[in-house]
Amino acid sequence: MLDRLDHALRSRPERPALLTATRTGAARVRATRGELAELSDAFAAALHARGLRAGDTVGVAVRPGPRALAVLLALWRLGLRGAVLDPGAGPDVLRARLALARPSLVLADAAAQAVAGWARPLARRAGLALPDLAELGPVATVGPRLPGCAPALDLAASRAGVPVHGDHDGDAVIVFTSGTTSRPRAVVHTRSSLAAGMATVASLFDAVPDQPVLGGTFFVLVPSLTCGAPVALPARDPRVLARQLHRLRPRDTYLTPPGLRDALDAGARFHGRVWTGSAPADAALLERVRGAGAARAWGVYALTELFPAAAVEAREKSAFEGPGDLVGTPLPGVLARTDAAGQLLLSGAAARQRYLGEEPDPWVRTGDRARLDGTGRIVLEGRCKDMVLRRAENIYPGLYEPALHVPGVELAVLVGVPAGDGDERLVAVVQPGRGANEHGLRSALSGPLHRMGTARPDALLFARIPLSGRSRKPDRAATSAMAAQRLGPTV
Structure with a gap:
């Protein structure tokens, strides 16, 4: 799908791709489709000029937005593996994660570097313990460079001879999850598992060209933009978000449950379909969203290891009367079963291939206790460790x-x-x-x-x-x- 996205961006370069909201909620074009394609080309040329080749690892500490998406498209084109880094995770955690991923280069924007380095005196006064910038290893700045930042990535590098990795499978992204400083844990998705997950999302969202979608996650951005739908990044202020929803009237909206609650408390009205996940969403919240105007409200059950796994609509969830939390029927291609201890196991084309440093395993151990009802729906019974x-x-x-x-x-x-x-x-x-x-x-x-x-x-x-x-x-x-x-x- 990322190959399709690259082609789609170039076929209608003048159309809006990413939108943000003004204080009044009006839509403002953050980047056109052509600008995203151009930025992706520049990043690919710059990384190739630095000697990075297919299979190398690049750390990414860039805030969500046009640059982050363009970086990921460039990594995909070159066959590079992106390791998602959070410089605010703390020095010990960050050191352990870097030691495990061993990136050849870290791409970081000024905000990430502020957290990790040059704002250290301010951080000390705030009582935060943060690492030195040097501990990140080789760093290049993406976006505006502020005093104290690493040298900027050279976006004027020649684009001649920049390869296209093609369809060959391999590691695509590393995402750190649970773990300790002595033993960090990282999910490894291959190009094929990442593509399968995005294809599943595309079948759920069913985006329509030129009809806006509101959401900020990678799995919302890529399928929507591929279909020609502009994506509005949700405003952080709930009151602005409420105005944004009113003026934009998106066909599909994806917000986390806390984001939905904040928006509802700010008087937000919804339109079309609303999707929520990444945290528990009960039937009452989904019904509140429907009561606020949504035609349908869906809870999505997903993990870093397999996104998405199942989905349930508000009315089906409300009608469920048994014990536990109904999260829906496994989506097409997702296999579900429980082990002897009642833990939910998932598998499928979109499942992570392995954890970094470990052998491949087709079954994802979710850590959730669950049962499958008579129709095969997944009913969660709590976290095993809880x-x-x-x-x-x-x-x-x-x-x-x-x-x-x-x-x-x-x-x-x-x-x-x-x-x-x-x-x-x-x-x-x-x-x-x-x-x-x-x-x-x-x-x-x-x-x-x-x-x-x-x-x-x-x-x-x-x-x-x-x-x-x-x-x-x-x-x-x-x-x-x-x-x-x-x-x-x-x-």
Whole structure:
């Protein structure tokens, strides 16, 4: 599909490709299709001139936008492997990841380098521990160069003799996931698995030429632009995002669940289809999106190792009455089964080939407990590692958390809090929605809590749930620590 995208950008070079929003929500062209193709050519020539050849690894620390997309297109053209780096992950994590990936060159914009190096005095005053720029290895600046940045990538390099890698399969991208500083873990997608994932997304989105799509992820950008649809990057300010949605009226919108909640709280109205993933999305949130104008609202179950894996529409999710979290039927080409411990295993053409430094494995161990219902739909029962052990009973939060999302509840999790004797207390932490009354919520939750039987929580706590990571998933460790502090040594 990236080959098709390259051709598509050149066939209609004058048309808008990436849009941003003004403060009023009006669309502003960030880059045309021709400008993206031109920038990609310049990056490819510059990397080839530096002696990089197919199979080499290039670290990428560039904010999402035209440059990041053009860099990835250039890497694809040359057969280079891109390692996605987060300079804000902390010095120890970054060092370990660089040692594992061993990039020949790191491409970084000024913002990434500020985090990693020349803004170190400011970072110290903010209490942040960050690495020196030199620890990144050979670095070239992409975009505007500020004082203290590495030398700029030479975009005036000759384009003569720059090769096109062709259809040969090989590593395409490295994405770091869980792991420790002593043993970082990185997902390796090949050119074929990356292409298969994007083809699946294209079949879901079904983008239409010249009809805008709103979303900022790579898996939204590539299929949409390939089909000729301009992509609007979501405004960060929820109020601006609400105005952007009103004025743009996108046919398809992709936002994370926290992004949807922020937009809804800002009064956003939706149009067409809305898709959400990267973090849990309950039926109540999807129905709120439909109530705000969306024709259909979909929850997408996806992992870094396999994107996307399954999808479920709001009405189907709302109609589900069994225990656990229905995430839908596996998408075409995705195989699903569970192991002896109840862990969900996935496989398919879009699955990662391996973890860096490990042998290939066709089955992705998701870390999610799940079951397949009578029609083959995936029902999650919680994270394997999130199990709470209380009085010798294994309790899996994912089985019961969906029942806590009564009207007025924005987010809810079950966490274990150490009891001081090796046991754990089970605490329900509920984040009320805007304007919700805690007394009314407590009454509304009494039924669902009672139906949990032996898994009934020891305590119910109303609080804002900490989020973590780029996808802003609930941070269970931080929530558990907060609950322990709020509740004290006894319940």
